[in-house]
Amino acid sequence: MDFAFTDEQMMIAETAKAFFSENATSERTRAAMAGDGIDHALWQAFCTELGLSGIGIPESAGGAGLGLVELAIIAEAAGAQVAALPMLGSLALCAQAIVAGGSADQQASHLPALLSGETIAGYAHDAALKADGNALTGAAGFVAHGGAAGLFVVTSNTGAWLIAADAPGVTVTPLTTMDQTRPFARVTLNSAQGEPLANPAEAIAAAHRAGFVTVAAEGLGVAQAALDRTVAYARERVQFGRAIGSFQAYKHRLADMVVEIEQARSAVYWAACAVDEGSDEAALAVHAAKSFAADTAFKCAGDMIQLHGGIGFTWEHDAHLYFKRARSLQSMLGSGNWHREQVAAMILGEAA
């Protein structure tokens, strides 16, 4: 039992933090927001120069090895800058699904392009998907970065398929989305021919685990950054002849943010580590982490606006980027209430 980062993990954290704070600047993120919500140059640098895209993917599948702890470290750093990257869809959801549920051939033909950044993948889930053999009909309403995707992993509750964005019968409609750093698209399938993943149950389970943990880790990064920026402002802004950070009502609100963030940090790395170690606790931990860290992100981002006053409500200030990202973290891949109900079912049995 040792719940502290190893030297290697510390190094990855420093590398990722430096990379995102230098490159995922507000200016570049805003340029991406005006387009498809992706800073393509940043994504290229992330995948090829830094080679961080292979983390959490086994070396046998062309990845860099390591696990969800390291993936979470990177997602935390990306979240802290609200980086406009397709990491969640391409790597956490789709690549993990292909690694866990794809045949060796499927891995070999799809993973390299995902890891090099050449192809962006989107995860499209439709519980009511109709599969006539492998001819798929249905729709997924909110596919993150779906407008930029060349490949989709399409799932129903039991099946999982690969399908190219330009395949016949596939319609992708980009949607104007509140969080412009991760816009959604509606993906409609009309008898589109999917390539079934060899082991769909494994694919879905792996995508969920990695997706929940990645969303949670991003939320942790968002929350910590919201706090750090607010603390900096609290030092410099003066009202009533004193720094606003000297008012107790203000200090206590900052302290409450810290209390939530510390728990979110425990949640994220507990969940990531439990999955990596194959612990019995993993199933509960990923739901705990997703619901807790996303709520923490939202609380802190909301407080960031309040504690900045009027400037925090402007388009120019970055507070709204955190706020909007936090909102989408709460609702994507299952609401907080849904995740907590999964926890309740584990300890109380199914709802009557």
Place this chain on the structure above:
Amino acid sequence: MRLGFTQSEEQFRAECADWLNAQMAGEFADIRGITTLTEKAERRKEWEQHLGAHGWSCIGWPKEWGGRGATLAEQVIFAEEYARAGVPGRVNHIGIELAGPTLLALGTEEQKRRFLPDIAAGKTIFCQGFSEPGAGSDLASVRTKARLEGNEWVVEGQKIWTSLAHISDWIFVVARSEEGSKGPKGLTFLMMEIDQPGIEIRPIKQINGDAEFNETFFDGARCPADSLIGAVGDGWRVAMTLLSFERGVSTLGQQMAFRNELDGIIAAAKANGTASDPLIRQRIARAEIGLQLMRYGAMRMLSNTDHSKVDGAALTYKIQWATWRRNLGELAMDVLGQAGEVTGSPEYEWGMLPNLFLYSRADTIYGGTNQIQRNLIAERGLGMPREPRGDA
């Protein structure tokens, strides 16, 4: 980063569990499952001595002082198995968790020899004389006076909220030893024997009907001139060192007691049907998640070996668990409904869950109130300006 335990640690777990379960099934069956601090105090002192005699009292201490030199993981395991076996809380909590570690850190060799083996053996029970009627959150404004008279300190004044003073052998006292000094300067940290004419103890009844804490009066109370930790006038630093030990391994044992309470709520909710109420389900899930995060927060805090930086997990731990437990008490009553507001006892004695509801109101007060915790987090953790002091 690794959460699991090794094979030999799991073996140690089995050894702890076997021994503890055997004691709770045998000689000490009568104290199994007690949840208040005061019930059967005399038997629980015997239990302290039994633990000491078998080397299970202070396993993290060095062997020479009555410990086992146990590793962190082993201490975690023992704390968990202790509570899992239904063993009641340690009546010498203050001695083993606070006074002992403070002596280990700041005591002289002579003092270590004098006190540590007896604390570990359950023969010296300590209580904590910090708070006064005029000095609670603002501990540095204590007024109890100590003056040297020949070979002895003579102490005059009053302490309050002294938990378990009525069953303790020794009390440590933060007293003003420099006439006219103010605030944290001029304080001395004394250790005094309680059984003497100059000390009087009067119980104070609490909202749950129990009387765990007391008023402690000092009227010409005496102790030898060398019965102090640190130097004369250095009492503030000693007191702060002592308080830093409140976030030790004992937190994990405490959490197992919380686990028993949450399990009690889950059982009650299943029994009376509230387990199917979606709002109650959400709250139980939140409580479960909060308890897990407390466990892993404590693991992070204990795993942290870099003491050069402020440790956020340690700084937030008190307010985290206290607030969690207060919410748990409210959840317990909402699950029980009105049945929770009556007791079968004619004595105003409460079962585990109603008592949790009442007692948890103290958790957010003692050991630094939630407001004081927030001040500390903002000031020490975030470097925000400190609260201004008044002149009064």
